[in-house]
Amino acid sequence: MKLARILVLCAGMALFITSSAHAQQQGRRGGGRGGASQLLQTPEVQKELKLDAAQIDLLKQLNVELREKGQTLFQSAQGLSPEERDKKISEFRAESEKKIGEILDAKQKTRLHQLELQQAGMRGLSRVEVQDELKLTPDQRAKIKAAVDSEREEMRKAFEGFRAGGQNMTQEQRQEAFKKFGEVRTATEGKLGLILTDAQKKQYTAMQGAAFTFPERPRRGNNQ
Secondary structure, eight states: OOHHHHHHHHHHHHHHHTOSSOOOOSSSSTTTTSHHHHHTTOHHHHHHHTOOHHHHHHHHHHHHHHHHHHHHHHHHHTTSOHHHHHHHHHHHHHHHHHHHHTTSOHHHHHHHHHHHHHHHGGGGGGSHHHHHHHTOOHHHHHHHHHHHHHHHHHHHHHHHHHHTTGGGOOHHHHHHHHHHHHHHHHHHHHHHHTTSOHHHHHHHHHHTOSOOOOOOOOOOOTTO
């Protein structure tokens, strides 16, 4: 994967995971390593959900469609205000969830939601439906928004700083870029972890269902 594309994906990740409406997930694309659509492409997840061949094929086609729309959204959203950008992201997520929901049955959708929360970690708290279920107070919601907004700004600054290097960045500079992104994310995790009460933390853990071990994916080579 070319360096420029890697950094664009990192910026996209920052954009989606720090939406005030929803937490985005970890990994190459926004928010649980690419969101529900990308998660559903993982063989281990497909097995966990007991997807049949027809469902897998439909989800593969949908993933291509959503990836193209997501790339277009990322490009067009850069010139929007935070409020406008959040609205676009929320609409895109709602459309994605609707189309995925038409392919999965009720049991599969429930388990997928649990896996999304597991993979999102504390960032799942940014999702409005999660906040509602946990009955978060206005103050707690405000603190969550402040934490993810701060991360978005830090990610933006980091990306702007490293983007100037373009294709001429060394391997050491590239590693420094990913290290910076990781540090910002870790700091946000810490802030979010202090917002819930003990009872809410227990409830949030229960909402994630049975623990699932997500497979580690090997990193691509520098030129892929």
